[in-house]
Amino acid sequence: MKRIVLTLVLLVMPTLLLAQSHREQGTIVRMRMTDCMGPQHGFMAAMAGGATVQAIELCPEYVLLADKVVYVITGKSSDQLIPLAETTYFHLQKNELLIRIDDSMKESHFRIKAMVLRPEWDRSEMLHEAEASAMISRHLDTASTRDEQ
Numbered sequence: 758m759k760r761i762v763l764t765l766v767l768l769v770m771p772t773l774l775l776a777q778s779h780r781e782q783g784t785i786v787r788m789r790m791t792d793c794m795g796p797q798h799g800f801m802a803a804m805a806g807g808a809t810v811q812a813i814e815l816c817p818e819y820v821l822l823a824d825k826v827v828y829v830i831t832g833k834s835s836d837q838l839i840p841l842a843e844t845t846y847f848h849l850q851k852n853e854l855l856i857r858i859d860d861s862m863k864e865s866h867f868r869i870k871a872m873v874l875r876p877e878w879d880r881s882e883m884l885h886e887a888e889a890s891a892m893i894s895r896h897l898d899t900a901s902t903r904d905e906q
Contacts, residue, residue, distance in 0.1 A: 780846045783823035785839050790815040791831060818870065821847070821854070827878040830854050830867035837865050 793816040816835055821828040832838075839845065839858055847856045855864040873881075 780848050781823050782844055782846055783821045783828070784844055785819050785841050786822050787820035788839075788841055789818050791818045792816070793832075793834065819867070821845070822875070822878075825875050827873045827875055828854060828869055829871040829873075831870050832865070832867055837867065839865075 793814045814835055816832045817838060818829065818831045819839060821830060839856065845856055845858075847854055849855070849869075852869060854867045854869055856867065857864045
């Protein structure tokens with residue numbers, strides 16, 4: 758009997774260790790509030806008719822930077838909040854990203870809205886920052902020429 762239990766433990770342990778080591782690490786860098794219902798749910802609610810328009814609940818949308826991929830994820834309810842600028846551990850399961858927040862007993866499920874490779878995201882962020890700084894400098898230039906006149 759002891760041998761059977763020991764054999765089962767030895768067979769199951771590598772699987773458990775592999776599952777634990779499969780967690781990825783990332784940093785939440787951005788957050789904004791968006792509609793909780795996805796576009797398909799809004800369409801179905803509109804087609805159902807008869808129901809009055811209810812107040813739209815806002816849910817958090819986060820940008821999670823991992824080593825190779827940048828994820829845009831949304832919460833399923835307004836109370837799924839993640840601290841910004843902290844390293845978090847996550848893993849993928851089906852079409853969701855699971856994060857354990859602040860040592861809670863269970864993981865929070867987030868919908869994956871978009872995924873971008875990290876080099877592409879870095880490049881687009883650099884372009885966005887350059888465009889923003891160019892707009893600021895143009896605005897300052899036009900303001901200074903008005904002052905001179």
